[in-house]
Amino acid sequence: MKRYMAFFRSELETAMAYRGDFFFSFLADFILILVKLAVWSAVFQHRSTVAGFDFAQMMTYLFVSQTVTNIYAFKNDASRPISSKIRKGTIVFDLLRPVEFTKARLFENLGQTMVVAMFNLAFLLGCILLIPNVDLPASFACAGLFVLSMVCGYVIMFCVCLLSGLLTFWTMNSWGMRNIRNAIIAFFSGSLVPIGALPEWMQGICNVLPFKSIIYTPTMIYMGQYDVRESLIQISVQLFWAAFLWIAARLLCGAALKRVQVNGG
């Protein structure tokens, strides 16, 4: 475990060295919230509730789900460093170290995520204080369960990114794959539209996929939409997916490292 803290620290420090860069990407995501807000205000002019949310709840949903999305995937997509390592051949050094590949990537990613999370949670808090409709967690219990659920969601997101990154060992490029993956996640995770607002049959699909656990579950828990019992059930579902995908990623990694080709020199 101690060995892996080196990866956590290296990425934490690297991310801090680029905090200006982080700030600008962060502004771009803020603009995205404004766009979503404009769309939903138009919708709410004609009806008072959507998917069981009134306008104030929809605003909270937008800000919280966007914060969670940003924390997981905005600058710290685990597939990116992997495909860059493979393409540039620097993967030799990852395999030279006395550490397991997947675990080292997890700790690296955690290091970056810490910095991203710090920015975004501070931003969310600012929004809560300044914008009347954006609310704090529904209760202390909700806040605690939210954090737990977000950690689980993070692990699932990390594994999905790791899996797509590892596919670069076969495809040698990950750009297309990443775009498809992001589109799927945006749609089926509740990041783009609350899952409750989707047609029934689509909600059915969301229920059997892991993506809902990434963003929709923590956001609903934050808003107090699930009672404690339901929250714990949802967190168990998250734990199942996290474990399942982690094992899948490790198996794929084992297969991938057997077919490493080192590019250049």
Place this chain on the structure above:
Amino acid sequence: MIEAKHLTKDYTVHLKGKGLSGMVKSLVKSEKKIVHAVQDVNFSIGEGELVGYIGPNGAGKSTTIKMLTGILQPSEGSVSVCGIDPAKNRIQNAMNIGAVFGQKTQLWWDLPVRETFELLKRMYQINDKVYQRNLDDYMSFLEMGSFADQPVRQLSLGQRMRAEIAASLLHDPKVLFLDEPTIGLDINVKLNMREFIKKINEERGVTVLLTTHDLSDIESLARRIIVINHGTLGFDGTIEALAEKYSDGKRSIRFTLQEEHDLALPAEMAAHCLVKRDGRHMTIVHDKAVEAAAILGFIMSKTAISDIDIKGPQIEDVVLEVYNS
């Protein structure tokens, strides 16, 4: 210490067709070609040896090193480093070895050198005493004090390579793999690096396998060289033995005569000599059958000379001969 038995590595290369039509075709069905990067290579290196591993570009040097470090899996045959199979026990092997790849960097691009060393200390779980001793030693020998607190991205190549080799040795590895560590370095840094490699090998008994295209690295460091060409072993032995084998001990003597003179060598000497004239200069390339002293004596008995320059077999020529054979 290092053992390679029937070591073989094949790559599958996907060939892309020419132009747009070729690209579309390769989307559906790509042609494959098998490349034998390393073929049935055998060698054994003992503890504390410093071996030069040379060969032309694309000969399979780096591929061999990547198999010895556990990065690549051999297609056939086996390797063992300190008694461990790197392909099966990569992590265990990693603790025993250090490596520098001159074309790539193992340092964190955005962090200061000192911070990288700290991170490696954690990663290899190096104890404080050993770490401090190594750090002080390497810092002073490689003169890294002036740039240790700068981010790696701001370092010159010479500074970075010194940091690279120090980074590879912090955890006291038993075996050090150096893949073109002196590439692109100026003569000062190169000499400093060579001294350092020598010191590590002699004082600490670290076994070193060195690949390079700079044969003066090999001449000044390695007692033994292994030559690989087209994936197969071409030679394994001392530099002297290599020169003996490939150049037939040919040497050249260049005379500068005081005055132009059209002297001819006696027939029994001329048979083993190649004479080139250029005004007052005269170059005689001769093989082992004639002694330099005999040629010298003969020339001096005929005419007065003002300068003389004798060259033994040139390692470049010898190696070129092996590469082309």
